[in-house]
Amino acid sequence: MSNNLISRLQDELDGFERAGTYKKLKTIEGPIGDKVWLKGKGEVVLLSSNDYLGLANHPEVVSTARDALLSYGASTASVRFICGTQDIHQTLEADLARFHGTEAALSYSSCWAANTGLFAAITAPGDVILSDALNHASLIDGIRATGKGIIRDVYRHSDMAELEAKLKEHQDAPSRLIVTDGVFSMEGDIAPLDQIVALAKKYDALVVLDDSHGLGVMGKMGRGTAEHFGVMEEVDIFTGTLGKALGAGTGGFVAGPKAVTEMLVQKSRPHLFSNALPASVAAAGSKSLELLDRHPDMVTELQTKAAWFRKYLKELGLNPLEGDSAVVPVIVGETATAIRLAGELLEEGIFVTGFGFPVVPEGEARLRFQISAAHTEIELEETAKALQKCLKAG
């Protein structure tokens, strides 16, 4: 071990501590829900989880996962092409394909793995990938991992004029891919998918949609941002996670044409070199999709609560970013301010995270409130009032 390296790391960590930007993990004792029990603190209302529908603790999801654990064991113990695939993964994949209306789907151990394994496996020299400037880090890393000769370009966030100019510029490329988040996780806004699919049609491009924060949240049936815009059929490739609204714990997927998923089985590195997700998670994912089909009212409830929370913040004179999703950010300025306010809110019994540079631009640090169908109206009201109090106290 190099002492130089360790002391350099320690200096940098001390710098984070002095700047008030050091991230300290809080210990939760017990399950994730609308409230959690924090070690050394007690019960607090949780507004920073992605458990948008409260499914992480749903009795049917938990018992399905437990039953699969008992029948399939704890581990897949290898990579699927080496050790075979369990039928329960294939069931999940059929469910994901049906849910998205695609020919096929392939599961991964996370959406991070899906996004980082997708682009290099399906592109060839000369192909062009156009990516929204605010896309998730996993899409950025996945696009960076593409081979030599792939043209990678970024368009300003949701700027359709710039996207069109870039599509025009690359009209003669063998293939064009437009890559976007459905719901942008730091802003809470949604991609103008209706315009994106129209441009894709005009310039013969494929649309790749990561709807990790839109699945279970957007659209009448919770099928996501594409359902919200009525363009499910126009999106070519969906990626997403089982670990947010679906409450299955972890796991991700790519859903799209069979030629895509089959090529991923041949060439996608996280699929080839990493274990499949545990059977218990695959079973929980299928159960959550079934619950979503049976109870779209969960989605309506979430949408109503998120809209109410936004409106109430405005009534209190606070300034949430506009949006239709369950992510409600409030900009507070500097990173240290966001972290300090998050600490003060915790004292008030509200667990919310402050995000600063480099996750968001300098000077635009924010508190990001994430609403769940599991929250009660009283919890949301208390949260807004606590924020008002902490902001007033300065």
Ligand SMILES: Cc1ncc(COP(=O)(O)O)c(C=O)c1O
């Ligand atoms: C848009 C987006 N894509 C991908 C991911 C990664 O998902 P997972 O936790 O399944 O790796 C996230 C998680 O933060 C996300 O917000």
